[in-house]
Each structure stands twice: as C-alpha cells, then as structure tokens.
Amino acid sequence: MQAVNTGKHLILASASPRRRELLAACCLDVEVCPADIDETRRAEESPVELVRRLAEEKAHAAYAALDRSLDVPLLAADTIVWDDAGSVLGKPVDKDDARRMLSLLSGATHHVSTGVCLMAPAGGELREVSFVETTDVRFFELSSAEIAAYVASGEPMDKAGSYGIQGLGRALVRDISGDYANVVGLPVSRVLRELDQLCEGGDFLLSALRGGGA
Amino acid sequence: MQAVNTGKHLILASASPRRRELLAACCLDVEVCPADIDETRRAEESPVELVRRLAEEKAHAAYAALDRSLDVPLLAADTIVWDDAGSVLGKPVDKDDARRMLSLLSGATHHVSTGVCLMAPAGGELREVSFVETTDVRFFELSSAEIAAYVASGEPMDKAGSYGIQGLGRALVRDISGDYANVVGLPVSRVLRELDQLCEGGDFLLSALRGGGA
Numbered sequence: 001m002q003a004v005n006t007g008k009h010l011i012l013a014s015a016s017p018r019r020r021e022l023l024a025a026c027c028l029d030v031e032v033c034p035a036d037i038d039e040t041r042r043a044e045e046s047p048v049e050l051v052r053r054l055a056e057e058k059a060h061a062a063y064a065a066l067d068r069s070l071d072v073p074l075l076a077a078d079t080i081v082w083d084d085a086g087s088v089l090g091k092p093v094d095k096d097d098a099r100r101m102l103s104l105l106s107g108a109t110h111h112v113s114t115g116v117c118l119m120a121p122a123g124g125e126l127r128e129v130s131f132v133e134t135t136d137v138r139f140f141e142l143s144s145a146e147i148a149a150y151v152a153s154g155e156p157m158d159k160a161g162s163y164g165i166q167g168l169g170r171a172l173v174r175d176i177s178g179d180y181a182n183v184v185g186l187p188v189s190r191v192l193r194e195l196d197q198l199c200e201g202g203d204f205l206l207s208a209l210r211g212g213g214a
Numbered sequence: 215m216q217a218v219n220t221g222k223h224l225i226l227a228s229a230s231p232r233r234r235e236l237l238a239a240c241c242l243d244v245e246v247c248p249a250d251i252d253e254t255r256r257a258e259e260s261p262v263e264l265v266r267r268l269a270e271e272k273a274h275a276a277y278a279a280l281d282r283s284l285d286v287p288l289l290a291a292d293t294i295v296w297d298d299a300g301s302v303l304g305k306p307v308d309k310d311d312a313r314r315m316l317s318l319l320s321g322a323t324h325h326v327s328t329g330v331c332l333m334a335p336a337g338g339e340l341r342e343v344s345f346v347e348t349t350d351v352r353f354f355e356l357s358s359a360e361i362a363a364y365v366a367s368g369e370p371m372d373k374a375g376s377y378g379i380q381g382l383g384r385a386l387v388r389d390i391s392g393d394y395a396n397v398v399g400l401p402v403s404r405v406l407r408e409l410d411q412l413c414e415g416g417d418f419l420l421s422a423l424r425g426g427g428a
Contacts, residue, residue: 025382025384026382026384026385135389140403140407145420146419146420146423149420149423149424150423150424152424153423153424153425154425155425165394167239168239168240168422168423168424168425170239170240170394170395170402170403171240171402171403171406171419171422171423172403172423173393173394173403174393174403175349175391175392175393176390176391176392176393176394177389177390177391178389178390179387179388179389179390180379180384180387180390180394181384188384188385189354189384189385189386189387189388192385193354205360205385206359206360206363208382208385209360209363209364209367209382209385209386210363210364210366210367210382211367211368211369211382
C-alpha cells in the first residue's frame with residue numbers, strides 16, 4: 001500500500017517496518033528516527049508499566065537526538081507479549097527458545113500490550129501523552145510437528161513471543177479479543193484519535209478515513 | 215505475498231480477491247471457479263443459517279459446473295454482516311445507503327459470519343463439511359464528518375456492511391472478538407484444520423506453517 005502525500009507527517013521512533021506499514025496505510029508519511037534504550041525490566045514492574053515506560057523512554061531519547069525543534073508529532077512504541085504469570089516473552093534467542101515459547105502459548109490465551117508515547121508541539125510548548133493498549137490472543141492447541149514446521153519457516157526468530165500474527169503465524173491463532181493492529185505492533189485506530197486530541201486541528205482520523213488528500 | 219507452489223491446490227468457488235489472498239498467504243494455490251446463485255434470504259432463516267446455506271449452494275453449483283471429476287478440495291464461502299436485530303447488511307446500493315449502514319454500526323457491536331463449505335474426493339466418494347465462523351466487531355462512535363470522509367474514499371461501495379477492516383475501514387474498528395481473517399472474508403486458520411480433517415494426509419496446516427514446500 002502506498003501512502004498518499006497529504007501533509008500528514010510523523011516522526012516514528014521505531015525501526016519496525018510493520019509499524020511503518022500500518023501508519024502508511026493510515027495515510028501518514030513517516031520519518032524514521034529509531035531510539036536505542038536499555039529495555040531491561042525493573043523489579044516489581046508489571047508488563048503494562050514496563051511497556052509504557054519503554055515507549056516514553058524511546059520518545060524522550062528520539063526527541064533528544066533530533067537535530068531540530070519538533071515541528072510534527074513524534075510517536076514511539078514498544079510491544080510485548082506476556083502471560084498470566086506476568087512473564088514477558090521477548091524475541092527468541094534461538095530455535096530451542098522459539099519452540100519453548102510456542103509450547104507455552106499452545107492452547108492458551110496470552111496478552112499483547114503496546115505502549116505508545118506521542119509528543120507534539122503546541123504553540124511554544126511540548127505536549128505529551130502515553131497509553132497502553134492490550135489485546136488478548138488465544139492459540140489453538142499445537143502439536144510438536146506444527147511447532148517444528150513453524151520454527152523451520154524462520155518467521156519466529158525476530159518476533160516477540162516467537163510468532164507474527166500477520167504472517168504464517170496467523171494459522172496458530174484461534175481468536176483475539178481487542179484491536180488486531182495492536183498485535184501487529186501499533187493500535188493505529190486509537191493512535192489516530194489520540195493524535196487528534198493532542199494536535200488541534202490535526203484531522204489525522206479524517207485524513208486516514210478519506211484515504212489521504214486535503 | 216506470493217504463494218509457493220507446494221502441490222497444495224484448491225478450487226475456490228468465489229470471485230473474492232481477498233479470499234484468494236488469504237489462501238495464498240497460507241501457501242495454497244487456488245483455481246477460481248465462481249458460482250452464481252440466488253442469494254435471497256428465506257423467511258424465518260437466521261443470519262447463520264442463511265450464510266451456511268449460501269456456502270453450500272455455492273459449493274454445489276461450482277461442483278456441478280466443473281468439467282472434470284473433483285481431484286482437489288473445493289471451497290465455497292459467503293460472508294455476511296448482521297446486527298442484534300437479525301438484520302443482514304449487504305453491499306450498499308449507493309452512498310446514502312453506505313452512510314445509513316455506517317450510522318447503524320457507529321458505537322455498536324455487530325457480527326460478521328462466514329459460511330464455509332468444503333468438498334473433497336475420498337476414494338470413490340465425495341466428502342462434504344460446512345460450518346459457520348462468527349466474529350463480533352465493535353465500532354468507535356463515528357461523527358457524520360467521519361462517515362462522510364470514509365464514504366468519499368469509495369471503499370464502502372463493494373463491501374458487505376459498507377466497510378473493509380483490512381483497508382481504510384480499520385480506523386472505524388475499536389476491537390473485535392473472534393478470528394480477524396474471518397472479518398476479511400475467510401477464517402483461514404480454521405479452514406486449514408477442517409481441510410486436514412476432510413482429506414487424509416492433507417497436511418494443509420503443516421504446509422501453511424512451514425511457508426510452503428514439502
């Protein structure tokens with residue numbers, strides 16, 4: 001899908017191609033400024049607290065690294081997969097780790113939370129808002145042959161939780177409860193509304209619904 | 215996404231490009247044989263009964279029109295959008311109709327049901343199975359400006375219920391409960407499992423998870 005140049009621009013503090021595609025599908029031209037931060041979880045921090053803090057720290061790091069004042073909104077996001085025990089499932093370190101995570105998710109419901117932090121200029125000030133969107137995802141029961149086939153595809157290796165819902169991993173998922181794009185990596189329909197709240201006369205949502213153009 | 219030729223073939227009794235894409239993403243090579251049937255709803259027929267019957271009639275019509283015996287599975291499907299009053303929302307007849315439907319869906323939860331009928335050769339016999347998958351979809355509250363912007367995009371005009379969740383219409387949807395691909399037009403993860411049940415040694419699911427190949 002190609003973004004129409006509408007004058008709707010955004011700085012994206014994330015290197016994720018999936019986030020860029022989701023924003024382009026909402027008619028947003030994105031300038032990518034990835035931010036490197038320490039993603040270590042703090043003791044006693046819940047998964048939702050963690051992902052909100054990571055989004056905020058990414059936004060602040062990207063803003064600090066900007067070589068100009070902020071003239072368009074800046075968006076930072078981080079997505080985590082976690083289970084009812086509060087364990088966070090990151091990207092697998094190797095194929096054994098991917099098999100371990102997929103066995104854990106088999107036949108069960110887990111949670112996918114995306115933390116989002118938005119910054120925008122407003123007069124001489126800088127406004128900021130952050131939020132967390134969570135979607136529940138239920139997997140089918142998976143046989144070891146099914147897990148082996150999916151791991152052999154190579155798809156799990158760069159994905160939090162060892163699967164991608166928008167790829168071959170769609171066949172693992174029985175159903176979801178919540179926003180679908182949030183599992184892909186960014187709750188875009190909520191992001192558009194939060195951008196409109198943050199930026200007076202932004203009309204991000206209207207532009208996205210119209211398919212670009214003024 | 216390009217389908218790998220894996221020897222997994224299917225006859226699709228539907229002209230929907232979205233269904234073809236979903237099956238291709240599951241590594242299925244599809245031969246399209248659309249079937250024309252009368253889609254009139256019968257008195258006292260529930261939405262779920264209607265969509266199951268339409269899928270079965272489409273499958274039978276496509277099978278009858280085949281110029282050879284069935285050597286690979288045949289899949290027919292139909293998707294409907296309906297509300298709690300049991301009203302079915304078809305494709306809009308014009309822009310006013312699209313606006314009417316989107317106003318009806320605004321701020322509310324509706325249902326998307328896909329009826330699927332599968333036929334497959336088994337020895338000298340023909341096996342058949344049909345099922346209905348339903349996903350609940352909740353819309354954000356939509357202003358008349360938002361509805362007007364979306365109708366102006368032209369996207370609603372060929373879509374049941376006047377929206378496409380995989381297009382600009384994603385921005386209308388607050389959350390879903392159920393299978394996402396089912397709202398796009400085909401519950402592929404369930405279809406793969408039903409195909410494996412119907413066809414001994416089919417390995418449709420393993421092929422899809424592996425990304426094609428033997």
